[in-house]
Amino acid sequence: xxxxxxxxxxxxxxxxxxxxxxxxxxxxxxxxxxxxxxxxxxxxxxxxxxxxxxxxxxxxxxxxxxxxxxxxxxxxxxxxxxxxxxxxxxxxxxxxxxxxxxxxxxxxxxxxxxxxxxxxxxxxxxxxxxxxxxxxxxxxxxxxxxxxxxxxxxxxxxxxxxxxxxxxxxxxxxxxxxxxxxxxxxxxxxxxxxxxxxxxxxxxxxxxxxxxxxxxxxxxxxxxxxxxxxxxxxxxxxxxxxxxxxxxxxxxxxxxxxxxxxxxxxxxxxxxxxxxxxxxxxxxxxxxxxxxxxxxxxxxxxxxxxxxxxxxxxxxxxxxxxxxxxxxxxxxxxxxxxxxxxxxxxxxxxxxxxxxxxxxxxxxxxxxxxxxxxxxxxxxxxxxxxxxxxxxxxxxxxxxxxxxxxxxxxxxxxxxxxxxxxxxxxxxxxxxxxxxxxxxxxxxxxxxxxxxxxxxxxxxxxxxxxxxxxxxxxxxxxxxx
Amino acid sequence: xxxxxxxxxxxxxxxxxxxxxxxxxxxxxxxxxxxxxxxxxxxxxxxxxxxxxxxxxxxxxxxxxxxxxxxxxxxxxxxxxxxxxxxxxxxxxxxxxxxxxxxxxxxxxxxxxxxxxxxxxxxxxxxxxxxxxxxxxxxxxxxxxxxxxxxxxxxxxxxxxxxxxxxxxxxxxxxxxxxxxxxxxxxxxxxxxxxxxxxxxxxxxxxxxxxxxxxxxxxxxxxxxxxxxxxxxxxxxxxxxxxxxxxxxxxxxxxxxxxxxxxxxxxxxxxxxxxxxxxxxxxxxxxxxxxxxxxxxxxxxxxxxxxxxxxxxxxxxxxxxxxxxxxxxxxxxxxxxxxxxxxxxxxxxxxxxxxxxxxxxxxxxxxxxxxxxxxxxxxxxxxxxxxxxxxxxxxxxxxxxxxxxxxxxxxxxxxxxxxxxxxxxxxxxxxxxxxxxxxxxxxxxxxxxxxxxxxxxxxxxxxxxxxxx
Numbered sequence: 001x002x003x004x005x006x007x008x009x010x011x012x013x014x015x016x017x018x019x020x021x022x023x024x025x026x027x028x029x030x031x032x033x034x035x036x037x038x039x040x041x042x043x044x045x046x047x048x049x050x051x052x053x054x055x056x057x058x059x060x061x062x063x064x065x066x067x068x069x070x071x072x073x074x075x076x077x078x079x080x081x082x083x084x085x086x087x088x089x090x091x092x093x094x095x096x097x098x099x100x101x102x103x104x105x106x107x108x109x110x111x112x113x114x115x116x117x118x119x120x121x122x123x124x125x126x127x128x129x130x131x132x133x134x135x136x137x138x139x140x141x142x143x144x145x146x147x148x149x150x151x152x153x154x155x156x157x158x159x160x161x162x163x164x165x166x167x168x169x170x171x172x173x174x175x176x177x178x179x180x181x182x183x184x185x186x187x188x189x190x191x192x193x194x195x196x197x198x199x200x201x202x203x204x205x206x207x208x209x210x211x212x213x214x215x216x217x218x219x220x221x222x223x224x225x226x227x228x229x230x231x232x233x234x235x236x237x238x239x240x241x242x243x244x245x246x247x248x249x250x251x252x253x254x255x256x257x258x259x260x261x262x263x264x265x266x267x268x269x270x271x272x273x274x275x276x277x278x279x280x281x282x283x284x285x286x287x288x289x290x291x292x293x294x295x296x297x298x299x300x301x302x303x304x305x306x307x308x309x310x311x312x313x314x315x316x317x318x319x320x321x322x323x324x325x326x327x328x329x330x331x332x333x334x335x336x337x338x339x340x341x342x343x344x345x346x347x348x349x350x351x352x353x354x355x356x357x358x359x360x361x362x363x364x365x366x367x368x369x370x371x372x373x374x375x376x377x378x379x380x381x382x383x384x385x386x387x388x389x390x391x392x393x394x395x396x397x398x399x400x401x402x403x404x405x406x407x408x409x410x411x412x413x414x415x416x417x418x419x420x421x422x423x424x425x426x427x428x429x430x431x432x433x434x435x436x437x438x439x440x441x442x443x444x445x446x447x448x449x450x451x452x453x454x455x456x457x458x459x460x461x462x463x464x465x466x467x468x469x470x471x472x473x474x475x476x477x478x479x480x481x
Numbered sequence: 482x483x484x485x486x487x488x489x490x491x492x493x494x495x496x497x498x499x500x501x502x503x504x505x506x507x508x509x510x511x512x513x514x515x516x517x518x519x520x521x522x523x524x525x526x527x528x529x530x531x532x533x534x535x536x537x538x539x540x541x542x543x544x545x546x547x548x549x550x551x552x553x554x555x556x557x558x559x560x561x562x563x564x565x566x567x568x569x570x571x572x573x574x575x576x577x578x579x580x581x582x583x584x585x586x587x588x589x590x591x592x593x594x595x596x597x598x599x600x601x602x603x604x605x606x607x608x609x610x611x612x613x614x615x616x617x618x619x620x621x622x623x624x625x626x627x628x629x630x631x632x633x634x635x636x637x638x639x640x641x642x643x644x645x646x647x648x649x650x651x652x653x654x655x656x657x658x659x660x661x662x663x664x665x666x667x668x669x670x671x672x673x674x675x676x677x678x679x680x681x682x683x684x685x686x687x688x689x690x691x692x693x694x695x696x697x698x699x700x701x702x703x704x705x706x707x708x709x710x711x712x713x714x715x716x717x718x719x720x721x722x723x724x725x726x727x728x729x730x731x732x733x734x735x736x737x738x739x740x741x742x743x744x745x746x747x748x749x750x751x752x753x754x755x756x757x758x759x760x761x762x763x764x765x766x767x768x769x770x771x772x773x774x775x776x777x778x779x780x781x782x783x784x785x786x787x788x789x790x791x792x793x794x795x796x797x798x799x800x801x802x803x804x805x806x807x808x809x810x811x812x813x814x815x816x817x818x819x820x821x822x823x824x825x826x827x828x829x830x831x832x833x834x835x836x837x838x839x840x841x842x843x844x845x846x847x848x849x850x851x852x853x854x855x856x857x858x859x860x861x862x863x864x865x866x867x868x869x870x871x872x873x874x875x876x877x878x879x880x881x882x883x884x885x886x887x888x889x890x891x892x893x894x895x896x897x898x899x900x901x902x903x904x905x906x907x908x909x910x911x912x913x914x915x916x917x918x919x920x921x922x923x924x925x926x927x928x929x930x931x932x933x934x935x936x937x938x939x940x941x942x943x944x945x946x947x948x949x950x
Contacts, residue, residue, distance in 0.1 A: 053567050057788040059560065060547045060569055060666040062701050092784050094830075098803060103787020154803050162792075291830035293839055296672035296781055297664075298702050 017220045019251045021180040027172045027203045028211040029069050035139040035170035036063030047163040055168035057101030062297050069170035070301055072202040073137045075311045076172060077114025079196050079318055080132045084308050088113040088301040093290040098162050099141035109292045112136030113301060121189045122323045122332060130189050131177030142167030178228060183244035190240050191340040195319045207238050214243050218250045236270040246271035249278055330361050337365045349378035355385040367400050375404040383410040391416050394464030420467045422474060429474050432457045443479055451475060484511040487629035487945045491686040494538040494632055505536045509581050512539055516630050523606045525625035526584040528552060533581030540575055541625045541634030544585040545592050547666040548572050555668040556588040556600040559789045559814025561796055569666025571635055571677050571694045578693045583631050586621030590816045592642050592670045594618050595888035598879050599818045607650060609913050609946040613872040616646030622680050623650040627946060633681040633690050637667055639674045640774050641892030647680055647904040648867035648916025651944050653687045654680040658923045659899035660705050663698030669785040671778035674896055682944050684934040685713050712927050714934035720755035722932055725860030728760055729767035730891050736869045739910025744866045747907040747917050750939050761856055766849045770894035776829050776842035783826030786819060850898040857922040862932050865891050867904045867916035895920045903929040906942045
């Protein structure tokens with residue numbers, strides 16, 4: 001015994017540890033101009049083209065806050081159920097790094113714009129209530145690229161390049177409570193949060209482009225315990241999947257540490273998705289005294305009650321509420337996929353145009369993910385949903401592929417009929433069953449999931465021309481014999 | 482025509498230009514000639530502008546004010562060769578008013594000092610006695626105006642950098658209410674205290690220059706529109722003006738007898754001109770103003786000076802890595818006083834010390850503002866010496882930072898409260914000018930000008946240094 005009770009591993013093996021996860025999410029606002037100057041907040045031009053004395057930190061230059069950024073932060077805070085501070089204050093956060101031209105970052109600190117909210121994430125066992133500790137506004141740092149050296153960091157680099165285009169762009173940092181207890185819950189939360197942000201129109205929130213960035217604070221504790229143990233921070237995860245993988249890896253690492261009788265040391269790790277490896281950052285690059293003090297070049301943000309009310313009234317029906325509404329007519333999983341994919345509006349319009357709910361939901365969720373619903377005609381889509389089993393699979397595929405084309409009509413596709421004639425299909429089915437005796441035996445032995453395999457083979461053989469429902473009936477019948 | 486730059490006021494120059502008795506270029510040339518003649522000795526200017534723009538009365542700008550296309554160093558090596566790509570708002574307003582720039586005047590490095598000896602480019606000398614300092618940090622502008630090297634100029638004041646050199650050089654300088662003049666483009670020392678203000682040879686010129694630079698600027702969030710326009714004073718009486726004489730500021734230890742005497746006579750004169758004069762008290766402001774200032778100003782300075790890293794402008798020291806490069810650049814670029822204040826300020830803001838130092842000083846600052854506000858319920862103007870001493874000898878306090886800091890004992894409290902303060906010369910002591918400080922509530926510049934003007938007329942002080950007459 002070390003005498004340090006928290007280090008004592010609980011008896012028993014897997015499943016005895018509960019992950020405790022809090023997230024810090026940075027959202028880059030898509031305002032027209034930067035946070036404190038009038039440079040364009042846009043990318044794609046050459047390096048260091050969107051810069052001015054203010055965002056380059058020239059002597060004497062002063063920040064002037066972007067009104068839209070402040071309003072959007074409040075709007076986001078309202079969507080997250082936050083209390084909007086009557087008085088928020090920008091502070092200076094000091095550290096030395098070439099991405100920070102003034103030597104300090106202007107950021108709300110002890111008096112942020114939004115506090116004490118929560119986001120309800122619909123889950124199979126009811127909503128997960130994720131506390132929003134705060135959402136505050138700050139300016140982003142510039143983008144650095146370190147050339148040479150082994151680590152890709154500034155230490156040991158032969159040259160460091162700085163692109164100030166990103167420097168000074170508006171960023172909202174959202175900090176959650178330690179309320180998430182699995183990587184999957186974190187992923188679901190992030191999907192819902194992202195969709196909420198996108199629908200508010202304040203950010204594109206794309207992780208691949210860095211307009212949404214997620215850091216995770218992870219600790220674990222014995223199941224049933226309420227303690228908060230030493231946490232580690234994970235950075236550098238650029239998709240929701242990698243966030244989940246990183247959390248799983250860190251939970252596994254901490255579990256191993258405790259079960260070997262060790263102590264978790266507070267540290268920051270980079271997660272490398274390709275190798276699954278967690279690499280600790282060298283502490284020298286982590287300054288821990290930021291010497292915060294109120295930014296004397298700015299006056300406090302004091303939004304009028306009228307402004308806050310107007311922004312509250314402008315809020316649309318939020319994704320969480322829509323998931324609950326759709327859950328009643330579909331199920332949680334389909335509702336979540338549709339809403340977080342931004343496709344529930346299309347779904348509802350398609351149903352309104354006469355499509356069957358479940359069929360429309362499946363078709364949209366499975367086949368139209370990633371498409372822009374504003375380009376799709378729900379009336380024509382409803383006709384395709386209705387005809388999905390009558391027309392050849394190939395025709396349906398082609399129609400869905402062309403749905404986004406202007407002036408799309410389902411007519412030419414509906415005119416094609418799928419092969420339903422069992423006389424034509426029977427020989428093909430027989431051939432497939434003969435060619436796959438192993439799978440036939442397995443099916444008959446109870447692996448009924450193989451039905452899809454046989455149907456798929458037949459569909460392939462008929463180049464998608466067969467009616468899958470008729471084929472599946474036929475296969476089932478043959479195998480029963 | 483021959484122009485006596487020692488005597489010509491800006492207002493008279495405006496008149497000469499309007500009547501086309503002199504061209505703006507001739508006027509500008511006349512000042513450059515005097516600069517060529519006298520500035521080798523005085524070193525008021527760090528550089529002059531040979532090809533002026535504008536059809537108005539020329540002006541001297543403290544080298545802390547960014548001027549597009551003209552090197553601006555803040556008196557520091559770390560900005561040697563730095564040529565701004567933009568004008569400070571006050572420089573732009575001077576240009577818009579047609580005022581050609583004579584040159585950029587010397588300053589203590591980053592406006593940190595009370596003698597201009599902290600300039601990396603050598604000290605400025607006092608025109609009344611070149612063995613003495615002109616005060617600081619705006620010694621360059623004050624000495625230039627005094628010696629006829631400019632009719633007027635702009636300075637910046639954090640804890641007394643306009644008022645104190647005006648006092649030591651015998652001219653009129655105003656620190657305006659915080660927020661009335663834009664700080665945009667003025668190289669920051671302590672942002673919550675820095676104010677830009679006019680220096681001139683008389684009160685009316687000072688008011689005229691304020692009217693050119695004051696008012697809300699969209700580039701400086703802390704600025705406001707003036708509640709009333711600046712008026713050029715013309716009343717020679719002080720009827721209805723209530724003057725408070727804070728005893729702590731008039732009887733403070735270290736006030737030279739000659740200074741106290743000249744100020745006492747000016748106060749008596751004010752009563753003769755019709756003012757109601759009464760002794761009052763500002764005990765907390767005087768006791769705590771200076772120590773709190775030396776927490777807040779260095780704290781903000783330590784942050785404002787963090788941008789000087791050799792990456793984007795200014796000289797860069799060679800080194801193998803980034804951090805080493807920044808360290809060497811700062812070591813070579815900053816003089817002792819900025820280094821001292823960066824250390825003080827960094828300490829005051831550090832985790833674990835913030836509440837005890839910076840946080841506490843800000844609370845005391847509120848107390849100082851309240852104590853002043855209470856006094857202004859009874860008085861329109863508070864008076865005291867501006868500086869406890871007349872101009873001291875070069876080097877006399879250079880080795881003793883604390884003694885130097887005490888030069889600003891009387892100017893600092895009202896700066897901490899964000900209040901306007903005007904220095905007018907009120908006499909001589911040991912042959913050197915004594916300054917009278919007039920402090921008013923926020924936005925009371927017109928009252929200060931009125932009071933200063935009436936006293937100026939009655940005192941009939943000759944602002945031209947005796948040795949130059």
